[in-house]
Amino acid sequence: MKSKFGISKNVDFAKAVTEALGGVSNPVGLVYICPYEMIESVGNELTSRFPGVPVLGTGGISYFNDTIDDKHLQIMAVTGGAKMAAGIIKHIRRAPLSEIYTLEKSVQEVGAGADNTICLEFCPYNEEVATSTLNVVLEKHKISLIGGSIFDVPEGKDPLVFVNGQVYKDTLGYMMIKNTEGKVHMFKENIYAPTDNPVHIATKVDLNKRELCCLDGRPAAQVYSEETGVPVNQVCDNVFVNPFGRVVGDEVYIASMKEPGTNGGLINYKKIYENDAISILSVLDYREVAEETKRNIRSKVSNPSCMISFNCCFRYLFFNSENYTNEYLKNMATVAPNFGYIAGGEQYLNQHVNQTMVCAVFD
Template sequence: MKYKIGKSTQKDAKQAIEEAAGGLKEPKLILFYSGVEQFEAYTIEMKKMFPDSIIMGSTTYVSLCKEGAYKDTLMVLGIEEGIECFGDVLEEVDKYPLKYVRRVENCVKQLANPRNTICLEFSTALISSEELILSTLNSVLGEKKIPLIGGSAGDHGVAEKTMVSLNGVVYDKACVFVLIRNLKGAIKLYKENIYEPTEHHFIATKVDVRKRIVHELNHEPAAKAMAKALNTRVDQLGPYLDNRPLGRIIGNDMYITANQMVLPDNSIAYHARVYSNSQVVLLQPASYKEVIEKTIEKIRRDIPRPSLAIMIHCLARSILFEQDGYINAYARKMGEAVGDYVAFSGYGEQLNEQHFNQTMAIAVFE
């Protein structure tokens, strides 16, 4: 695989792209991440510079690569050889992304072979659309057994505005996606969470699925049930919720659902859907450095010679690692495991049929 990873802190968009993407000649695919302020300018200039490439971008809280973590920086990955790729966009994702499903079908039809292919998608956040997006994409991908990985875009961490882009156009209510086929080997997907179950298990007995609100756990108002489990009062529950998310149990796997807020009627709003009568468990922080070491060991066993990786890193994890002074060490440590990689940090992660939070997901190319 022939590729280049570059970055720039130049304020002028054209100069930044020339620095970050310098040396790229005819890339088949460009991925880029930046802060919100310069994102539109980067999108426009990138398409001018590389008119024949598929160019997909997302706003981010922070960008990561094997050298470290970077804010207010343009980060670019350009792949010139070793892949086949086709991309498009789902629009109106907060209402009816299924209207655009033919765009997914057309991309799949262009693949010479769906083997060793993934769908990488970036979605705008804060509009509760991820589950609708996944349903649309997987209605086509599932037939061809093409796995999916992606993330919800980020911002400064204040939940104000996120954006994604494709081929010179910026979107604020859309999902941009690209099918990437590795011509030289497999692509393996992994997820990592740094939380562990407590003894407090619940059944979600009353929910508003579309609004992501849990009204009752075990037939009790959700906030009261959670306060009881945490041995506190409902009016003091807020500070606990930042690092006490829910785990949705699906078969033998678990997906994290981050708390959003306690509502006046003692229900709790979340950042991912919890379905009626689903099993959930209250989570608590694990020793995250030990978890990370186990993830690295598994990747090294599975893929001794990785060529490139694309990571999705939760905004909440990024903030936690920043507060602990660990974010740069973490970025470099992941580089030791997978070699060259790029990552952005946003409000949600997606893997196959599931949308979740406070997790790391990564695609590693052989």
């Protein structure tokens, strides 16, 4: 797949679009990230310049290789070797199964294949429902899901997506991308792992609040405090060091603590279900983890053309506190040109996760 990434610091949206496109005149599809107040104007400008070309955009913090920015426009222009179709799933606050016909239409439009197509999405909230809804179609066609929860929305404003000429709220926006020149490979990176401590069982939860009430029949915060030595009233402040992990076979899916709940419960950014196996994770040597990720990608993708990635905002904040963000992004860019988004949560295959990096690498 052929692509070109660009950034503009121009505050005039039309000039910013011209600069970020960098001479691209016949794109197959366009994905952009920009400041919140520019979402609609940038999207309209792209739609006007390239009628009929699928466009997907949102606001927040984006990066291209080691350039990370929350104040300017960044565009990923796919210029060849791909088929693309953009669409929406509306009414994401409730079960939106009535909307999936649009996703099926997009699958047919690009002629999606099992190992050469991804569904890239930006989700405003209700991520577990969104992930399940999308996979009603995607799993049937063996298409991989990758996406991020919209992050860095101004206080009092709604998360927005722009798709094909219109801006939406309460809506998931997606882009179906088929690589016609090779495969698409999926990867996930955790910098946390279970310890030697026993795995706990979630014995009481409140799914509506994403609250883990009890582990092993006892208040979750108390169990966490006893295992880590962190005072009960400081548990949520320790999320960068010891988040929860939902253990499924050999896989671990991270759930970040958000705030204290009731009676010793803990409200999280990911739902934990009753009878889930839960481990309290510990942070690894993140530099070595990044090197292992690079080795893994290179062993499976001999000639990558580009990478699309989502990094959790908590990883971003943790890496910033360690003065590691730019080093990490520069390191990953040695694998392939890397266009990415700092997300409030990550969607990967059939899971919504926290504190994770997920990426799609194209031949």
